[in-house]
Amino acid sequence: MKQLTSIFAACTVSLAALCSVHAAEDLVKASQDDAQWLMPAKNYASTRFSGLNQIKTGNVKNLQVAWTFSTGVLRGHEAAPLVVGDTLYVVTPFPNLLYALDLKQAGALKWTYNPKAARAAQGVACCDVVNRGAAYSDGKIIFNTLDNHTVAVDAKTGKEVWNTQLGDISRGETITMAPLVVKDKVLVGNSGGEMGVRGWLTALDVQTGKIAWRAFSTGPDKDVLIGEDFKAPYVQGKDLGVKTWPADAWKTGGGTAWGWVSYDPVADLIYYGTSNPSPWNANQREGDNRWTTAIFARKPETGMAKWAYQYNPHDLYDYDAVNENVLLDLTIENKSRRVLAHADRNGFMYILDRLTGEIVSAEPYAPVNVITRIDKTNGRPVMVENKHTDLNKTIENICPAASGGKDWQPMAFSPQTNLLYVPHNNLCMDMEAVPVGYVAGTPFVGAKVSMKAGPGGHRGAFTAWDPVLNKRVWSIEEKFPVWSGALVTAGDVAFYGTMDRWIKAVDAKSGKALWKFRMGSGVIGQPITYRGPDNKQYVAVLTGPGGWAGAVVAGNLDKKVPYGALGFVNAMTDLGDYTAQGGMLYVFALPDDVAGAAPPPSGKSQ
Amino acid sequence: MHRLWLKSIVGCWIATIACTSPAQDSSRQEKKTNAATEQLLTVPIGGYVIGGHAGPILKNPYEGDKQAIAQGRSLFDAMNCSGCHAPLGGGGMGPPLSDDDWIYGGEPGNIYLSVLQGRPNGMPAFQNLGSEVIWKLVSYIRTLNQHAR
Numbered sequence: 218m219k220q221l222t223s224i225f226a227a228c229t230v231s232l233a234a235l236c237s238v239h240a241a242e243d244l245v246k247a248s249q250d251d252a253q254w255l256m257p258a259k260n261y262a263s264t265r266f267s268g269l270n271q272i273k274t275g276n277v278k279n280l281q282v283a284w285t286f287s288t289g290v291l292r293g294h295e296a297a298p299l300v301v302g303d304t305l306y307v308v309t310p311f312p313n314l315l316y317a318l319d320l321k322q323a324g325a326l327k328w329t330y331n332p333k334a335a336r337a338a339q340g341v342a343c344c345d346v347v348n349r350g351a352a353y354s355d356g357k358i359i360f361n362t363l364d365n366h367t368v369a370v371d372a373k374t375g376k377e378v379w380n381t382q383l384g385d386i387s388r389g390e391t392i393t394m395a396p397l398v399v400k401d402k403v404l405v406g407n408s409g410g411e412m413g414v415r416g417w418l419t420a421l422d423v424q425t426g427k428i429a430w431r432a433f434s435t436g437p438d439k440d441v442l443i444g445e446d447f448k449a450p451y452v453q454g455k456d457l458g459v460k461t462w463p464a465d466a467w468k469t470g471g472g473t474a475w476g477w478v479s480y481d482p483v484a485d486l487i488y489y490g491t492s493n494p495s496p497w498n499a500n501q502r503e504g505d506n507r508w509t510t511a512i513f514a515r516k517p518e519t520g521m522a523k524w525a526y527q528y529n530p531h532d533l534y535d536y537d538a539v540n541e542n543v544l545l546d547l548t549i550e551n552k553s554r555r556v557l558a559h560a561d562r563n564g565f566m567y568i569l570d571r572l573t574g575e576i577v578s579a580e581p582y583a584p585v586n587v588i589t590r591i592d593k594t595n596g597r598p599v600m601v602e603n604k605h606t607d608l609n610k611t612i613e614n615i616c617p618a619a620s621g622g623k624d625w626q627p628m629a630f631s632p633q634t635n636l637l638y639v640p641h642n643n644l645c646m647d648m649e650a651v652p653v654g655y656v657a658g659t660p661f662v663g664a665k666v667s668m669k670a671g672p673g674g675h676r677g678a679f680t681a682w683d684p685v686l687n688k689r690v691w692s693i694e695e696k697f698p699v700w701s702g703a704l705v706t707a708g709d710v711a712f713y714g715t716m717d718r719w720i721k722a723v724d725a726k727s728g729k730a731l732w733k734f735r736m737g738s739g740v741i742g743q744p745i746t747y748r749g750p751d752n753k754q755y756v757a758v759l760t761g762p763g764g765w766a767g768a769v770v771a772g773n774l775d776k777k778v779p780y781g782a783l784g785f786v787n788a789m790t791d792l793g794d795y796t797a798q799g800g801m802l803y804v805f806a807l808p809d810d811v812a813g814a815a816p817p818p819s820g821k822s823q
Numbered sequence: 824m825h826r827l828w829l830k831s832i833v834g835c836w837i838a839t840i841a842c843t844s845p846a847q848d849s850s851r852q853e854k855k856t857n858a859a860t861e862q863l864l865t866v867p868i869g870g871y872v873i874g875g876h877a878g879p880i881l882k883n884p885y886e887g888d889k890q891a892i893a894q895g896r897s898l899f900d901a902m903n904c905s906g907c908h909a910p911l912g913g914g915g916m917g918p919p920l921s922d923d924d925w926i927y928g929g930e931p932g933n934i935y936l937s938v939l940q941g942r943p944n945g946m947p948a949f950q951n952l953g954s955e956v957i958w959k960l961v962s963y964i965r966t967l968n969q970h971a972r
Contacts, residue, residue, distance in 0.1 A: 340907070340945020343916060411906075411916075651910075653903070658947055660906025660916065774914040775922045781913030 244354060244398065245482050252748040257297035257350040257395045257702075258627065259745070261480040262544040265629035266705050267746045271754035271812055273708030277722045277732045279811045283755060284324040288800035290314070292771045293763015295625070296350040297395070297702065297743035298802065299358065301372055303750050305757065306353075307802055311339055311346035311363040315370055321750050324804065328375030330368075335386065338364035341658060342391045343411035343783070344765035345772065349625065350395035350743065352403070354423055359403055361392035367405050367421055379426030383407070387658045389414050397478040398423055399487060399517040406474025410492035410537065411783065413661030416472035416509070418489060420520055430520035434472030434491040434508045435462070441508060442520045449525050450574045451596035452507075461505040461530075469655050470502065471495035472509035476539025476625055479557070484572060486514045486523055488557060490538035497535050497619075498650040498663030500608045505530035510538040512559065514574065524574040528561050530597060533606045534587065534648065535619035535664075535783075536562035541627040543637065544571060547685050549578075558684045560628060560639055562621025563598060565591055568687055578687040582680060583622030583641055584671045587615055611649040611665075618646035618668040620698070620765060620785060627743065628682075629703040629711065634725050636690055637682040638711045640699035642766075643671035644788055666784025676788060679703070679713050679721075681728055691728035697792065700766045702743030704756070714740025716762055717795040720803065736760045736803060739796035741767060753806050761800035762792065770798060856954040859884045866932035883931035885962040895963025898956060902949065912967035917946065921967040934961045 247253065248260040251268045259265050272280065288294065292310040299306040304327065305318045313334050317327040339346050342363055351360035357369040357378055365384035370377055383405060384390035389412025397404045402420040410416065416434035421427065432442040435458045443458075454460065459467055472491040479488045494502055494509035510529040515522050529536045542557040549556070549568075557571040564585035568577040579591035588598040606612050623641035630637050646668040653663030670676045677695040682688070701714035709725040716739040722732040739762030746756045763771030768782035769789045775781060776790040806812065865878045885891035899905050905912075912920035923929075927937045938957050941948030949957070 336943050337945055337947075340916065340947060342945075651900070653906070654901065656903050659903035661903075662906050665910050768915065772914060772918065773924070774909075775912070775919035778909075778911045778913035778919075778921045780910040781919065782909070782915040786909075786913055786915075 252300075253302070254298070254300040254745045254747050255353040256299070256397060257352070257743060258477065258479070258541065261482060263477060263479045263541050263627065264543060264632075265627065265703060266631050268707045269746055269748060269754045270707040272706065272710060272746070272756065272807060274710055274724050274731060276807060276811050277708070277710050279807050280722065280732055280734070280756070280805045281808060282734075283804045283806040285804065286316070286318060286324050286802040288314070288316070288759070288761070288802065290761070290800045291798040292761065292800070293345040293347045293767050294742050294759040294761030294800045295347040295764055296759060297745050298757045298759065299351055299353055300745070300747040301353045304372065306351055306358050307759065308348050308351045308360045309800060310348050310761070310763065311342070313348055313360070313362045315351065315358060315360065315375075317375055330370045330375045330377070332362045332366060332368050332380070334362040334366070335364040338386045338391055341386050341389045341409065341412055342393070343408070343660070345763040345768050347393050347764050349393060352396045352398050354398035354403075357423070359396050359398065359423070361394065361396060361405055363391050363393065365390055365392050365407070367392070367396060367403060367426065369423070369426060381421055381426040381428065383419055383428070389658050394475045394477070397480065397487070399480045402429060402517050404478045404487060404517070406476070406478075406489065408473050408475035410471035410473045410475070410495055411660050411662050412658070413469035413495040413655050414471065414473055415468055416474055416491050418474040418513075418520070420517070432513070432515060432520045432522070434458070434474065434511070435467035435470045441522065442515065443522045447522045447524065448573075451526065457505070457507040461507045463503055466502050469495055469661060470506060470509060472511070474539065476537070477541035477627060479542045479544050480517065481544055481555075481571060484555070485516060486571070487517050488512060488514050488542040488544070488571065490540060490542070490559070492537040492539055493532050493535045496653050496661045496663040498608070498653055499531060499533045499606055500650055501653070501663065506532065510536055512538055512542065512569070512574070514571065526569065526574040526596060528567070528598070529563055534615060536621060538562070540623060540625065543628065543630050545630060545684060549685055556684075558630070558637055560623045560641065562617065562624065563588060564617045564622035565598075566682060566687055568684055580687045581622070582639060582682060582689065583643060584616045584645070585622065606648055606650050608650050608652070611647055613647045614645050615648055616645040616671055617642065618644035618788070619648070619666055619783065620644055620668065624700070624765065626700050626741070627702045629705040630684070631705040631709070631725055633707060633709060635683070635685065636725065637684055638703040638705050638713070638725070639680045639682050640701055640703050640713050641678055641680060642698040643673065643676055643678055644668050644698065645671045646784055662783065665780055667779040668784045668788035670788060679723070681725070693723065693728055697789070698766045700741040700764055701758070704744040704746060706746055712744045712756060714742065714744065714758055714760070716741065716767060716792060718760070720744065720758055734805070737801050738762055738799040739767060739770070739792070749806070753812050756805045757802060759800060759802050762796050762798065767792060769793065770796060856884050856958055859958065860954045863932055863936060866930070866936060868928050868933060868936070880930065881932035883958055883961050883965070885958050886931065888962060891959045891962045892966055895959040895961070898960050899963055902952070902960070904960070912964065920964050923968060931961050931965065934964055
C-alpha cells in the first residue's frame with residue numbers, strides 16, 4: 218500500500234516525467250523527420266540514412282559552403298552535429314563545449330554551455346580527448362564529458378538541467394561516447410580499456426539524471442545483469458565474467474562500452490559492444506576474458522541481458538567490439554531475417570541474428586592474416602598460430618593492426634541501394650607483449666606496437682558492402698585511414714571525410730567521385746544532413762584531425778621514434794605534411810538556382 | 824588479492840631498481856640527492872627570471888651516470904611512464920619526451936618537479952617515489968632525445 222501511494226505520488230507530482238516517456242517514444246517517429254538530426258546515427262537502427270534528395274548525384278558537384286563556425290578547440294573532432302528544429306548543436310572534444318547555432322541566421326551563435334570538465338581528465342584519455350556527439354530528447358541536449366559527467370542542457374536556453382558524475386578519472390575512467398536515449402533512459406558507457414578500467418553501461422533517468430541501472434561487462438552475473446532470461450548462442454555457464462579470468466583480473470579487465478548503442482523498438486532490445494580486455498599483454502590474463510570484445514543485447518528498462526556474443530575470446534590484438542551495430546531487416550537465402558551488421562576490429566563483417574546473437578555470416582572486409590575464418594558451429598575465430606603474441610617476442614605483420622579493419626568510425630546503410638558504406642582502415646602492425654603492473658590511473662597496456670600501411674600501401678578505404686551476400690561491391694582507396702563517419706542520402710550520394718582535408722561525395726551506386734572540397738583541416742567527424750528553415754538541404758561536418766589515428770598531429774607527438782600513441786604514430790608520420798590542428802564546422806548547400814527550393818517563409822532568413 | 828599482488832610486485836621492482844647499493848653507499852647517495860633536492864624551490868619554470876636567476880642551475884646528482892640511467896629506464900616502464908609517454912618517449916596520452924619541446928621545462932630540476940608535483944593537463948603527481956628514484960628517472964628521460972634518430 219505504501220508502495221502504491223508512493224508510485225501515485227510520483228506520477229502526480231512529476232507529470233513531466235510521464236510526458237517524457239511519450240516524448241522519448243516519439244523519438245522513433247521524430248528521427249524519421251529528415252529536417253532534423255536528433256541522434257548521431259540519425260535513427261535507432263543506426264543507418265545514417267537521410268530521405269532528403271535535393272542534393273543528388275546530378276547536382277552535388279555544385280555544392281558550396283553556406284557558413285562555417287570555429288569551435289576554438291584544436292583536438293580531434295569526432296562528433297556528429299545535431300539539428301533540432303531551427304538549431305544546430307555541436308559538442309567539442311575536451312573541454313566539451315556545447316554550442317547552439319541558429320539556422321535562421323546562418324549559424325549565429327545562440328549560446329555556449331561549458332561543463333567545466335576537469336583538465337586532469339586529459340591525462341587518462343587513451344586516444345586523444347575526443348567526444349562523439351550528443352543526443353536530443355524531450356527538450357534537452359544530453360552529452361558526456363571527458364571527466365565522466367553526463368549532462369542535460371535545456372535545448373532552448375543552454376542552462377544545465379542535471380549533471381551526474383558516473384566515473385572517476387583517478388581510476389583511469391573517461392567518457393567519450395555519444396549517449397543514446399531510449400524511452401526514459403539515457404544510455405552511457407565508459408572508456409578506459411587501456412587503463413585497466415572495469416567496463417560498464419549505465420542508464421540514467423532522462424528527467425532527473427538519476428542512475429537507474431549499471432551493467433558491468435566483467436565480473437559475476439549479478440553485476441553483468443545476467444539472469445534467467447539470458448541465453449548466449451555459443452556458451453553456457455554461470456559467472457563467466459569471473460571464471461574466464463585469472464583470480465580477480467576481471468576487476469581491472471577492461472570491456473568498456475565506449476562505442477555505439479542501437480535500439481530495436483519491436484524487440485525492445487538495445488545493442489552495444491565492449492572493448493578490449495586489459496592489459497593488451499594477453500599472457501597476463503589466461504582464459505576467454507568474458508565479456509570483453511563482446512556484444513550485449515539488453516532490455517532498456519532493467520538492463521537485463523537477453524543474449525551476448527564474444528567476437529574475440531582471449532583477445533590478442535586489442536580488437537574492441539565497440540563498433541556500431543546497424544539494424545537491418547534483410548531477405549537472406551529467401552528468408553526474412555532481423556539482423557544486425559557489425560564490422561569488427563578483427564576485420565570481419567558480421568551479420569548476426571539480432572534476436573538470438575547467432576552468426577548468419579562473417580566475411581573479411583579488410584586484409585586479415587591472424588584469423589582464417591569464423592567457425593559458425595562454436596562462434597569462435599580460427600586463429601593463425603604463428604601470429605599468436607608472446608612475451609618479449611615481436612610478432613611481425615599482424616593484420617589488421619590494433620586499430621582494426623575498422624575502428625569507431627561509423628558506417629551508413631541505404632535502403633535504396635541496399636548497401637552499407639564503410640569508412641575503414643588498411644593497417645597492419647608489429648607487436649611485442651611486455652610485462653606491466655596495474656597502477657590505478659595509469660595505463661595498463663603491456664605492449665610495444667608499431668603500425669604500418671596494409672597490403673597495397675594505402676592506409677584507408679571507403680567501401681560499399683552488400684550485407685545480404687556479405688561481400689564487397691566497390692572500394693575507394695584513401696591515403697590515410699578513413700576515420701570519419703559515413704552518410705548516405707535518398708539522392709544516392711554517400712559522403713565521407715578524409716584526414717588529408719577533403720570532404721567527398723560519391724555515387725552511392727557506383728562509387729564514382731562526384732564532388733570534393735578542400736577543408737581547413739583533416740576530417741574525422743561524422744557528416745550529417747538536414748533541411749533548413751529555408752527548405753534547402755544542408756550537409757554539415759566538423760573538421761579537426763586527431764583521435765587515435767591523428768594523435769601525431771593533435772598531440773604534437775614525436776614522429777621520429779616508434780611506438781607513439783600505442784603504435785599508431787608509426788603509420789602516420791606524414792600526417793603533419795597534410796594537415797594542422799583546428800576544429801571547424803562546415804555547412805554546405807546548393808546555390809539557390811540549382812536547389813530549386815521554395816523561397817523561405819519570411820524574407821529575413823539567410 | 825591479485826591487485827595487491829601486482830602492487831607488491833611493482834613495489835619490489837622499484838625497491839630493487841633503486842636500492843641495489845650497499846648501506847654506506849645508500850646514505851652517501853641520500854646526502855647527494857638531498858643536497859640537490861633542497862635547491863628545487865628556486866628552479867624557474869617560466870621563461871625568464873625577474874632580476875636574473877639567484878642560485879646556481881640545479882644539476883641532477885646522477886647526470887651522465889650510466890647505472891642510474893639504466894635503472895631509470897626500468898623505472899620508466901615499472902611506473903607506467905612508458906604507458907602514457909610511450910616506450911622511447913615518443914608520446915601518446917602524454918606529450919613526447921623525445922623531442923626538444925618541453926611544456927614545463929627540460930632542465931633536470933624542471934623534469935623532477937613535473938614528476939613530483941604532476942601538471943594540470945593530465946600529468947599525475949608521483950609523490951611517493953622518493954628523491955633518488957625521481958632523479959634516476961630524470962637521468963633516463965634526459966637521454967630520450969638521443970634515441971632512434
